[in-house]
Amino acid sequence: MKRRLFTILFGCSLLFAHEARAGSLTVFCSSSGTEMALCQSESRAWEKETGNTVTLIPLPSDWITILPLYRQVLSAPTAAADVLVIDGTWLGTLAPMLGALEAKQDDHDLAPGPFFNIGRRVAVPWYRDVGLLFYRQDLLDRYHLPVPDTWDDLTREAHLIQDGERTHGQHDMWGYVWQGRTAESLICNALEWFGPKGGTLVSENGTVELDNALAHQALARAVGWLGAVSPPGVLSDDEEATRGAFQTGHAVFMRNWVYAWALANAPGSPVAGKVGVAPLPRVQTSDPARGVDGTVYLGMARNTAHQAEAQAFIQYLTSASIERERAIAGAYIPARHALLDDPMVRAALPIIALIRQALDHPVIRPVAATGVDYPQLAWRVENGFHDILRGQVTITEGLHTLSQTLLGMAQRGAWCQTPSRPNLCMEKTQ
Amino acid sequence: MPQNKQGREIFLWQPWLLLTPTLITLMALVLIPLLQTIRLAFTADAHGLVPPHAGLTFENFHLLATDTAWWHAAGTTILFALSAVVVETALGVALALLLQKMDIRLRGFLLAIMLLPWAVPAVVAARLWGWMLNPHYGIINAALMTVGFIHQGSEWTTSPMGMLAIMVLVDIWQATPFMTLLALAGLQSLPTDTLEAARMDGATPWQTFRAITLPLLWHPLMAAALFRLLDALRMFDLSSVLYGADIHGMTLSVFVQTQIVQFGAQGYGAASALSTLAIIAMTAVLFWACVSRLAPKHMP
Numbered sequence: 001m002k003r004r005l006f007t008i009l010f011g012c013s014l015l016f017a018h019e020a021r022a023g024s025l026t027v028f029c030s031s032s033g034t035e036m037a038l039c040q041s042e043s044r045a046w047e048k049e050t051g052n053t054v055t056l057i058p059l060p061s062d063w064i065t066i067l068p069l070y071r072q073v074l075s076a077p078t079a080a081a082d083v084l085v086i087d088g089t090w091l092g093t094l095a096p097m098l099g100a101l102e103a104k105q106d107d108h109d110l111a112p113g114p115f116f117n118i119g120r121r122v123a124v125p126w127y128r129d130v131g132l133l134f135y136r137q138d139l140l141d142r143y144h145l146p147v148p149d150t151w152d153d154l155t156r157e158a159h160l161i162q163d164g165e166r167t168h169g170q171h172d173m174w175g176y177v178w179q180g181r182t183a184e185s186l187i188c189n190a191l192e193w194f195g196p197k198g199g200t201l202v203s204e205n206g207t208v209e210l211d212n213a214l215a216h217q218a219l220a221r222a223v224g225w226l227g228a229v230s231p232p233g234v235l236s237d238d239e240e241a242t243r244g245a246f247q248t249g250h251a252v253f254m255r256n257w258v259y260a261w262a263l264a265n266a267p268g269s270p271v272a273g274k275v276g277v278a279p280l281p282r283v284q285t286s287d288p289a290r291g292v293d294g295t296v297y298l299g300m301a302r303n304t305a306h307q308a309e310a311q312a313f314i315q316y317l318t319s320a321s322i323e324r325e326r327a328i329a330g331a332y333i334p335a336r337h338a339l340l341d342d343p344m345v346r347a348a349l350p351i352i353a354l355i356r357q358a359l360d361h362p363v364i365r366p367v368a369a370t371g372v373d374y375p376q377l378a379w380r381v382e383n384g385f386h387d388i389l390r391g392q393v394t395i396t397e398g399l400h401t402l403s404q405t406l407l408g409m410a411q412r413g414a415w416c417q418t419p420s421r422p423n424l425c426m427e428k429t430q
Numbered sequence: 431m432p433q434n435k436q437g438r439e440i441f442l443w444q445p446w447l448l449l450t451p452t453l454i455t456l457m458a459l460v461l462i463p464l465l466q467t468i469r470l471a472f473t474a475d476a477h478g479l480v481p482p483h484a485g486l487t488f489e490n491f492h493l494l495a496t497d498t499a500w501w502h503a504a505g506t507t508i509l510f511a512l513s514a515v516v517v518e519t520a521l522g523v524a525l526a527l528l529l530q531k532m533d534i535r536l537r538g539f540l541l542a543i544m545l546l547p548w549a550v551p552a553v554v555a556a557r558l559w560g561w562m563l564n565p566h567y568g569i570i571n572a573a574l575m576t577v578g579f580i581h582q583g584s585e586w587t588t589s590p591m592g593m594l595a596i597m598v599l600v601d602i603w604q605a606t607p608f609m610t611l612l613a614l615a616g617l618q619s620l621p622t623d624t625l626e627a628a629r630m631d632g633a634t635p636w637q638t639f640r641a642i643t644l645p646l647l648w649h650p651l652m653a654a655a656l657f658r659l660l661d662a663l664r665m666f667d668l669s670s671v672l673y674g675a676d677i678h679g680m681t682l683s684v685f686v687q688t689q690i691v692q693f694g695a696q697g698y699g700a701a702s703a704l705s706t707l708a709i710i711a712m713t714a715v716l717f718w719a720c721v722s723r724l725a726p727k728h729m730p
Contacts (some may be wrong), residue, residue: 041524054452067692068691068692068694071694092478093693093694181674182673182674182675182676182677183674183675231565232567232585232588233585233588235588236565236585236587236588241566243568372694375573375692375693375694376693376695379675379688379693380499382675382678383499383675383676383678386676387678390588390589392590394542406552
């Protein structure tokens with residue numbers, strides 16, 4: 001409630017806010033301790049360097065409330081905030097309200113690249129995240145098993161270790177925990193199961209690619225996990241619930257984001273020192289190892305009164321030196337290729353060497369192709385997948401219905417499936 | 431020219447002048463948003479779900495009619511509201527009858543305790559129940575496992591019917607005290623001489639209840655149930671906190687909020703808000719028509 005109240009009060013305060021002073025920027029930053037501290041130190045350094053001033057506004061800690069807040073802020077005649085921290089999944093829907101950022105010479109170094117909307121460069125990647133496989137190294141050693149390479153390997157090993165541990169008295173041990181809750185993370189999990197040939201719901205050119213044999217196989221495999229190697233309750237689990245199960249020693253394998261690594265190995269963690277991390281398994285060994293991309297971007301309000309300063313600040317925050325500092329001080333994975341091989345970054349973040357393959361082959365969700373429709377699409381898809389997993393519908397029926405829904409949305413939203421108008425996918429976000 | 435008691439003249443425009451501030455406030459708070467909602471529902475959806483139209487369009491309503499998520503939400507809302515209100519009313523009357531028989535001090539004490547759930551804000555109640563029902567660390571699973579009823583944490587909210595049942599149960603826990611209070615007020619206003627006469631004529635308690643208490647209590651009780659029904663039909667907190675974006679646990683209010691706030695689909699959201707209003711109105715009218723027909727007759 002407090003968070004909602006804060007959001008409402010903040011929204012009201014913005015309505016009546018006076019225009020900011022020239023040379024002064026208002027910047028949103030995460031309210032989490034490490035990120036806010038980094039934002040503060042970086043802002044102070046930039047203020048000293050340029051003579052401008054920066055006012056930081058902490059974002060609500062509940063990520064789901066931020067998109068509506070941004071819509072409100074960006075719809076105002078004069079932007080109440082100039083620089084925004086943007087989750088990759090909001091890019092399509094916010095792009096029309098974001099200002100164009102000038103292209104830079106070192107853009108080729110950014111990974112993934114900047115986000116474009118109708119030819120306008122509207123957001124720049126700031127730091128990265130990717131879906132990963134966490135495993136109990138001690139258990140793999142005990143059973144003389146390698147880190148699973150394919151999903152079938154994972155299923156087999158999860159069964160073996162789970163059964164072995166249960167016979168040794170660990171009755172609440174499960175093989176694999178993942179995020180099955182009706183939320184965006186379920187889409188991430190599913191896209192990772194599908195593999196490169198199973199598609200990403202909607203292709204880059206706007207074609208719906210969901211009702212296929214590989215997606216069918218992948219979902220059948222996941223249905224088979226439920227109750228066998230994954231607890232039935234995994235269907236209501238989010239990232240933190242799965243981390244809870246894994247970190248308390250009740251799971252052999254876990255799918256999660258990079259943040260779980262530091263927490264699983266923290267001094268108080270029951271599994272500290274026993275955990276390994278690797279790219280997620282593949283459908284076939286010939287596929288590249290990949291995970292869903294969770295990059296966070298920076299963007300500028302379209303109606304900001306301080307374009308030059310906002311651009312300069314974004315350029316400063318995404319510069320190699322600041323990203324290096326963030327990697328060392330806050331364990332943020334830089335969104336620059338060159339920094340992934342930087343000795344200082346590699347020394348501070350040894351995890352990069354272990355997950356490099358996944359970082360090099362991120363699965364990008366169809367945010368660019370579906371534009372403003374992505375949040376609606378994601379909601380329908382996560383519910384559709386959830387229905388399949390809990391047996392409400394058969395896989396064939398579920399995929400077909402979902403595919404039809406997406407085709408309808410593609411037609412109405414004109415997701416650039418017309419070959420004669422190759423730029424349509426850019427135009428529809430206008 | 432009309433005059434008031436003191437003999438001063440009252441101009442025809444005077445009452446209107448006095449009402450103007452209220453009317454302006456009401457217009458600003460109710461009429462303008464309503465007209466804006468109607469305009470949005472029949473014009474373009476700015477967010478791509480419906481291609482922009484220059485004039486009026488029924489496209490949003492056409493889409494809504496074929497949207498399975500919307501029909502799920504409508505079904506969940508009506509089922510939730512009707513089942514919760516029927517059980518709450520029946521339980522409320524039963525508890526009120528029990529309380530009426532008690533000593534006045536004990537009744538006051540029990541009533542105060544019973545009203546506690548009603549005093550808990552719905553969001554807090556939903557969060558508490560969410561924690562208690564959690565399959566990993568919920569107290570309900572822990573208690574059932576300790577006494578041996580179940581062997582591993584049960585997931586109460588994986589099936590759509592389970593989700594609905596949990597919402598109904600939490601609402602019953604929370605709103606029954608309200609119905610008890612209203613039923614008790616109704617019981618206390620019944621004419622004691624009629625009840626006394628029935629007792630002297632040898633009527634059993636059940637006969638007295640069927641022939642006298644229920645018919646006399648029916649109309650005030652049903653008015654209270656209608657209030658509860660309207661409240662339940664617009665339920666947001668429980669569904670949103672317990673199930674978030676899950677279509678199977680979603681009520682109409684959550685559907686509307688999701689479309690407007692989460693997806694920014696103003697036109698589609700406005701169309702679903704107007705349709706929600708229509709569904710609530712229809713359910714309430716049908717409910718009232720049914721309870722008017724079912725009204726028990728006062729037996730001779």
